Amino acid sequence: MNSAQHAANLEPEVGNLGVMSWLSRHQPLPSANESWLGPLLMVERIGMFPSSGDIRRPLPDPYPLLAHLKQLYAEQALEIDDHDGLKVIFSDWRFRVRICCNDPAIIINVETRCDLQLMPLRTAQLLSQLDRFEQMAS
Structure with missing residues (x-):
């Protein structure tokens, strides 16, 4: 094998x-x-690089969320790449939001730089931003 x-x-x-x-x-x-x-x-x-793993969330139209997250984190980010979803890099953590090809959903991944305690905090923060965005949109 x-x-x-x-x-x-x-x-x-x-x-x-x-x-x-x-x-x-x-x-x-x-x-x-x-x-x-x-x-x-x-x-x-x-x-x-401790990682949250892939977190899948159903979302009918992900593009407004990507624009919202890009605007929200733009000032703090060291680098932003929106060629394939959205990748945002900071000094001590990064996240990536990818769009599923075959169904209306996104996949979120959060990584921190050598900090096991920061990873769940940043993951919760990002998911909270997603929840707020979904509430505003509905």
């Missing part, structure tokens, strides 16, 4: 944390008698 197949088999069990796509692009896992630092490096990498 190659690493892409292994990642595909694992993803339904653990959810999409962004790790599976990383695994699918790298060498297969070693056998039990081989020495390899891969798992150690992967754990270290996950610790460097």
Whole structure:
């Protein structure tokens, strides 16, 4: 079984944390008698950027939300990229909102830079902004 197949088999069990796509692009896992630092490096990498994983939210028209979030966070952001959804980068955290191709929904992912406590706070903050926007729109 190659690493892409292994990642595909694992993803339904653990959810999409962004790790599976990383695994699918790298060498297969070693056998039990081989020495390899891969798992150690992967754990270290996950610790460097704690992630919320993909949070899926139904949303009939995501484009007004993307414009709202872009305007809301523009002054604080170091970088904003709206080529494929919306990616906003700050000094200690970042988020990405992607639009689902096959149904009216968005996928949100929040990552922090080496800060496990900040990640759930920023995730809650972003989801709260989404809830407020949905209430204003209805």
